Amino acid sequence: MCDNGRDGLAPLVLLVEDELGLSKLMVMILEEEGYRVVEAANGVQGLALLEQEMPALIITDYMMPEMNGVEMVRTIRRNPAYDAVPILMMSAAMPQQVPGRDLVDAFLAKGTGLERLTSTVRALIGQPRSGGSA
Secondary structure, eight states: OOBSSTTSSOOEEEEEOSOHHHHHHHHHHHHHTTOEEEEESSHHHHHHHHTTOOBSEEEEESSOSSSOHHHHHHHHHTOGGGTTOOEEEEESSOGGGOTTGGGSSEEEETTSOHHHHHHHHHHHHOOOTTOOOO
């Protein structure tokens, strides 16, 4: 069962992003919105965290070292335990250059703005009960 906040805690988001500055900014924004966030720097770390945590949402970058976002998503989608977990992929690459987009629930180009990110997250898993400071 995914951690979507039904246990009284805010929904958990797994963020898989190798750019440290962007990752920290996204964590800050998501936490301000009321979500809990765990971070991984690549697909290998993201899959390892999935063994420990069941997030309500996975946000992943496409281009990362060790295992890119598409490889990670393909691995996740082969496991029925994660069927109910939506995945949002982000990339600086042109959308048509990203394979496997049909495996994710939403795709955002990097640089589209933080409001677009938060509205997409809310559309995928809802607003945290506690709300955010926004």
